[in-house]
Amino acid sequence: MHLDPDLPTHTHHAAPRETGAGVRRALRIGLGGPVGSGKTATVAALCRALRDELSLAVVTNDIYTTEDAEFLLRNAVLPPERISAVETGCCPHTAIRDDISANLEAVEDLEAEVGPLDLVLVESGGDNLTATFSQGLVDHQVFVIDVSGGDKIPRKGGPGVTSSDLLVVNKTDLAPLVGADLGVMARDAAAQRGALPVLFTSLAEPDGVAPVAAWVRDRLRDWQSA
Template sequence: MKKSAARLGIGGPVGSGKTALLECLVPLLIKEGLEVAIVTNDLLTTEDADRLKNKGILPPERIIGVETGSCPHTAIREDPSMNLLAIQDLEILYPQLDLIAIESGGDNLASTFSYDLVDAYIFVLDVGAGDDIPRKNGPGFVQSDLAVINKIDIAPYVGADLELIRREAPLYRQGKAIAYTNCKTGEGLDSVMRFILEKLLFVS
């Protein structure tokens, strides 16, 4: 009997680049021969799901948009039942799935995933939020299995000191994995892929 698909949470504030990261990762995962599906969370729309469907990175049936109708963190932490139902539907339709990504609606630094919902989760920040963001010590950033510092290319244009972020982020992460990414060029995506393959899917 086939095991359930691995579940990867992707959270972070509005505009940090969660959906863009998925747009980059899914084709790379497919190249590795993996079967992937996505569940997105939005408050009262299916905007992120529609965007991913329009990009054509997966057959549209493999992307489910969940309208949470409440604070985004509720559906990924306190009461993940809506997401669990969406995952169940995908696994029934596609029993061969290796990975289901669950993208949270944009939330603040306190957003974390319940491990009843996911096996591991990524928290995405972008440098446009400021180079003091690691020092704010938000639970999402500190506790996530992988922290992604995204949009590193814009640091000079928003007055953010990327080297300061690189020095301080590991102090607050206390040894947990960090990736620094630019989705436009693909820089740093190898680190995210390595995390997914080795730590979540156990593919060496």
């Protein structure tokens, strides 16, 4: 098991949902998607884009390691005390949808230790197109796919593609190299999602995460004004 001894890890015992009397908890946004789609890179880019204007923290999920959290630590996207890791020890679905206790504990511990927070990003372990977050864990969910699997991915559907609050089609810079037609992906994503938003990103480009960061800011404004 690959562990950083200074990295907080969580495996059990959920805390109550409330952060305390009169204290509004942070907005929670979950990021899911297949292995290699760019979830961790998107989280890192969002942290860099938002850290100077918001108080935020991150919870990552891996099955047997803390690899994603350590990537964020190595790249210094946030101070170490604002990054926590969950080792699910099982299918990633379970920890974000079925038994969410470890993730809830991680989120609530962050709020207690470094709060008050504006935003907590919860990154799922890599999974397939059926991954979804429990509404008891996050307020909104983002699903990240990428073009390397070809332009067929949006039309394959699955709950992540069809029902997430935001679908991100990542690595658009690779489309010419893999023969993916972005127009086809946009058409099929719209057919699957109706009015739900779709954003195309290339994190290789300067400020490539800007459209996703703007979407997050809008969700936070809605949350704070409610």
